[in-house]
Structures are given as C-alpha cells and as structure tokens.
Amino acid sequence: MFTTYDPQYASNMVEGVDTAFMVIFGISFFFLIGITAVMIWFIIRYRRNKHPKAIQVKDNPALEITWTVIPTILVMIMFYYGYIAFSPMRDVPSDARVVKTVAKMWSWEFEYPGNKLSSELVLPINEPVVLEMVSLDVVHSLFISAFRVKEDVVPGVTSYMWFIPERLGNYEILCTEYCGLNHSFMESVARIVTREQFDTWLDSIPAATNLDEGLVIMRNNACTGCHSMDGTKLVGPSFQGIFGRTETVLIDGTPTQVTVDSAYLYRSITDPDYEVAEGYNRGLMKSYKGVIQDKDIQTIVQFLMTLQKE
Numbered sequence: 001m002f003t004t005y006d007p008q009y010a011s012n013m014v015e016g017v018d019t020a021f022m023v024i025f026g027i028s029f030f031f032l033i034g035i036t037a038v039m040i041w042f043i044i045r046y047r048r049n050k051h052p053k054a055i056q057v058k059d060n061p062a063l064e065i066t067w068t069v070i071p072t073i074l075v076m077i078m079f080y081y082g083y084i085a086f087s088p089m090r091d092v093p094s095d096a097r098v099v100k101t102v103a104k105m106w107s108w109e110f111e112y113p114g115n116k117l118s119s120e121l122v123l124p125i126n127e128p129v130v131l132e133m134v135s136l137d138v139v140h141s142l143f144i145s146a147f148r149v150k151e152d153v154v155p156g157v158t159s160y161m162w163f164i165p166e167r168l169g170n171y172e173i174l175c176t177e178y179c180g181l182n183h184s185f186m187e188s189v190a191r192i193v194t195r196e197q198f199d200t201w202l203d204s205i206p207a208a209t210n211l212d213e214g215l216v217i218m219r220n221n222a223c224t225g226c227h228s229m230d231g232t233k234l235v236g237p238s239f240q241g242i243f244g245r246t247e248t249v250l251i252d253g254t255p256t257q258v259t260v261d262s263a264y265l266y267r268s269i270t271d272p273d274y275e276v277a278e279g280y281n282r283g284l285m286k287s288y289k290g291v292i293q294d295k296d297i298q299t300i301v302q303f304l305m306t307l308q309k310e
C-alpha cells in the first residue's frame, strides 16, 4: 500500500535530517568500537597477575584538556548538523498551503479551504504545505517518516509543521505519542499526487456545511472519537442503527431492556452513568449537560434519530 524506498528524496527535509543522523551515528559508532577495543586491551594488559598492585594516577593536565576539548568539538559538530536540519523546519514559507489538522482519539482529520474534511492528507507534489495542528483531547504526535517530519499535537496549543513533498506516492502517517487504547490504529496516509489530480480530488469533496449540523457538533465535541458511525466498537457503542434498537442497559447494576428513543438518547448524553450500555464501562463518558448547549444536544439527538436500524 505504501511507496517503498527510492533513492530520490521524498521531501525537502530528508537531506538535512539524514545528514545529521549519519554524523551522530558515525561519531557514536566510532566511539563504540574505539572504547570497546581500548577496554579489552586494558583488561589484558593490566590484568592482576601482571599488575598485582593498583597505582593512583593524579593530575595529568594534558590528558584532561584533551578529553574535554575533543568531546566539546564533537558535540558542537553534532549540534551544527542538527541545527542546519532543524532551523528550516521552523521557517515556514509564506506561500505554503495551509491544511488544518485535527488529532483526536484515535484518528486524524485534515481540513482544506472551503470546509472540506478528509481523513487522508492529499497534497500536490512540489508545493510547500504547512499543517496547523490542534488536538481535541490528549497529546498526539504526527509523524511522516518518509518525509522526516514529526511534531507533537498538544491540547490548547496550535503547533505546526511544514515541508515540500517531492515524490509521488503514498506515505504512512502515524501517531507517535501513546494516546490510549486504540493508539496503534491512529494512522493515515499522505497521498502525493500531481496538481491536476489534487484539484480534481478537492473538487470532489463535499463542503462540511453539507454535513448534518448534529454531526458537526459531535465532531467538534470529539464524540466521534469514542463512537463510530459504521458499527465499529470503540470506547463506546457504535451509533450505527442506534435509533429504535433494543438493548440491555444496567441501571444501578440491574440489567434492563430499553428501546432507544429520543428521551433515552438525551439522557445518555446528559446523564451517561444512569443507564450504562451493557458491555461498556461506566464513568468513561462524562456528562455533557452544561458543556454543550441544550439546543445543540437536541440537534445531536435529532441527528442520531436519523440513524435508524434497517
């Protein structure tokens, strides 16, 4: 599914990061081998039957200066290459295309101009892009390893990353900050296409205003992080066919049959711990009473009522 290795760089950030990596790796490798060799040599040379009495060696200024100056120079060399790679990453070109990126348990959402939402990051080749990233719940981290870019997404903060995709293909997007139960499923794909393909794709996406208002409110409140619409069990029950279905709920621990109607839906949102859907944990969903305006809760209920079971 994903484009495999090709000597041609996939983004403008690859060269700097790979150079810094090879410099640090090279220096570390040299010392790993060097220190191990010296250690083995000392073990043999100064073994007890050759040197039965240890001698205290004191004050060797030449040696001390050497082992201070050389590592300082090496660390500065590593810093230099790291800085050369890092500094352009913070310097976003003014003509970069802005894609708003929303991280939530446990999916990525990319928002294009005109209120167009996509779960895949589709981008035209050779054009700079900046992702403006927010989180709706906990700390996530967006990582596109082929592009050598990675940035944390922290609730309450807008972070950003930019790059120029330079090779066509599909590249894996991962969340690299452990963010709960389905963290390992929090993945997506960066699809790099030609400009014409990109324009056609963008035209084909319906604007989010065409989405049901109730669904928009649910997305904004991260309900969809715990509830799927397609039957998948997440943290909470799926909303697929929820209206009119008969299910078992626990009231004070006593199993009770209910048929889902609008009153039940309203109660589930405002007092989720009263009736707890069987097989799910109490206390995970907080009450949204006073968090979401009452009229918006009514709108959600109306939207959920359209999801009837066949």
Ligand SMILES: [Cu+2]
Pocket: 104, 106, 139, 140, 141, 175, 176, 177, 178, 179, 183, 186
């Ligand atoms: Cu995550």
